[in-house]
Amino acid sequence: MKYYLFHLSEPLNQEEFKGYLLSIDSQIKSVKFNSKLDGYFIGNSELSTTLNFIAEAITGDFNVSISILSSYELNDLSSYLFRHCTKKERASYKSLADTILDLILKNDYSFLPFLTNIFKDVNDSILLSIETYVRTGFNATLTAKKLFIHRNSFYYRMNDFFSKTRIDIHDYENSQLVMFYIKLKNME
Numbered sequence: 001m002k003y004y005l006f007h008l009s010e011p012l013n014q015e016e017f018k019g020y021l022l023s024i025d026s027q028i029k030s031v032k033f034n035s036k037l038d039g040y041f042i043g044n045s046e047l048s049t050t051l052n053f054i055a056e057a058i059t060g061d062f063n064v065s066i067s068i069l070s071s072y073e074l075n076d077l078s079s080y081l082f083r084h085c086t087k088k089e090r091a092s093y094k095s096l097a098d099t100i101l102d103l104i105l106k107n108d109y110s111f112l113p114f115l116t117n118i119f120k121d122v123n124d125s126i127l128l129s130i131e132t133y134v135r136t137g138f139n140a141t142l143t144a145k146k147l148f149i150h151r152n153s154f155y156y157r158m159n160d161f162f163s164k165t166r167i168d169i170h171d172y173e174n175s176q177l178v179m180f181y182i183k184l185k186n187m188e
Contacts (some may be wrong), residue, residue, distance in 0.1 A: 001029070002048065002070050002171070004041050005082045009065035011036040020061070024054060040074070045171045048095065055091035068093045072174050077114040084111075097176035115133050115181055121164040129157040131182050134175050 018031040026045040033039035048070050055135045058066050070093070072077035082100040085092070094102075103111055106146040119127070129147060130159070133154070140158075144151040167174050 001042055002045050002072060003072075003074050003078070004043060004047070004051070005069045005071065005078060006039055006041070006066045007082070008037045009087070012062055012064065017062070020058075024057065025050065033136060045168075045173075048093070048173060051093040052091070055093050058089040066091055069099060070095050070173060072096075072171065072177075075114075075118070077111065077118060080111055080114050095173035095176065097173055097180055100177070100180055113186065115184070118165055118167075119185075120180055122161060126157045126161050126164075127182055127185075129154055130161050130169055130178060133158065133169065138170065 014033050018033075021028050021031050021041055025043070025047060027044040029042045031041040032041065042045075051068055051070070055066050055068055058131055060062070069078065069085050070083050075156075078096060081096055081103075084103060085099055100111055100115070103109070129143065129149075132146055133140065133143045138148065138153055140154055144154040147154065162168065167178060169175055169178060
C-alpha cells in the first residue's frame with residue numbers, strides 16, 4: 001500500500017470527491033482530507049501507473065488543478081516534499097524520487113536531512129546489499145553471489161532494511177528513492 005498526497009487548487013465537496021475517487025479506480029482504498037485543499041488517499045502500488053490519467057480526469061470532471069505525490073508512508077520527508085511539489089501544472093503526479101530530482105536540478109538539497117533521517121539506522125553493509133539487489137534486477141541469488149554471502153544472509157539483510165525503513169524495495173519508485181539516497185551518500 002502507498003499513500004498518495006494530493007493538493008487541490010480550490011475546495012470541492014469532500015464527500016463527492018471521495019466518492020468519485022473510490023469509484024474511479026478499485027485500487028483506491030480510502031480517502032482523507034487534512035484541510036479544504038489537501039489530503040491523501042491510500043491505494044496499491046500499481047495505482048501509480050495510472051495516476052497521470054486519474055489526475056487528468058479529476059481536472060476535467062471537477063475543473064480544478066490537482067497535484068499528487070506518492071509515498072511509501074506519511075513522514076517528514078513526504079510532508080516536506082509535498083510542500084515543494086509543482087503546483088503550477090493543471091494536473092500532475094510525482095513520486096518522492098521525482099520531486100527530489102527536481103530539487104537537485106535546482107541545486108536545492110534542503111530535503112537531505114529528512115532523507116538521511118529515514119536511513120539513519122541502516123548500516124553500510126545493508127545499503128550495499130540493497131544497492132546490489134537493485135543493480136542485479138532484484139535477483140537474490142546473484143546478489144548473494146556478488147557479495148560473497150549466503151542467500152539467507154542476504155534475505156536477513158533485506159528484512160532488516162525493511163524493518164528499519166518501512167521501504168518496500170520491490171516498488172519501482174521506492175527503489176529509485178533508495179538509489180538516490182545511496183548516490184547522494186556516496187558523494188559526501
